[in-house]
Amino acid sequence: MYEFPYAGTQGKINDVFFLAIEGAAEEMLFVIHSMQSPKSWDTKSDIYDVSVIRHQGGILIRDQKLSRFFDLGGDLVDTQGKSTYLYPYKDKKSVEGAVRSALFRAINSSTKIMGTVQEKTFLYAGDSEPALQDPKKAYLIKGDQVTLADSMAGWCKILYQGKAKLITRWAQCKSIVFAEN
Structure with missing residues (x-):
């Protein structure tokens, strides 16, 4: 039940x-x-x-x-x-x-999917879910490429290859277009 x-x-x-x-x-x-x-x-x-x-x-x-x-x-x-x-x-x-959506199909099938950021998008810390109290110090800009790691409630946990290291953060999914595989 x-x-x-x-x-x-x-x-x-x-x-x-x-x-x-x-x-x-x-x-x-x-x-x-x-x-x-x-x-x-x-x-x-x-x-x-x-x-x-x-x-x-x-x-x-x-x-x-x-x-x-x-x-x-x-x-x-x-x-x-x-x-x-x-x-x-x-x-x-x-x-x-x-x-x-391609996003849902990727989560359902546990497959890797790439996305393109469509607008300035703030990033949030958090392991299993976004920490919304996290100050908005980091963001991505239009055209940045990301890889999906997880998704829940309209939030996407993404991987972004920065200049010095791989960044793993949460962003609002509405700001990212995911490619069809």
Whole structure:
């Protein structure tokens, strides 16, 4: 049995639908869930999460790898009220677009994929997830080439070959176009 995330606030199921996934024998079930953001959290929207569920051996099992790709999140703003991050998977259309993307296919198949930065993009530290409190001292510029290491909730962990060393950081995926393999 799977329990949806709980933050002590009201939650709801926003949408439930099946989608075909490249390489999967059967369609998978997608559940978009949201909950009100607790007052102590820094988000300026509801918190959303997407669970991907597959049928295996007569039972439904949450696919950990694909669910982690969507993960959970809410919209963030800086101290001046300027938007700094929008959780990208709030509805069926955005999830369908993600499933058709080169980024999703690379994560699903665990294959290497290259990307090109499309705009000035700030980099964040963090091992298994981005550390959003990390000061924005480092950034990439339009045209920089990166390799994908991981992705979750609209964030991409990327590898960038700097002049002196290989840099591993998190950046917002929306700022990178990934090549079709």
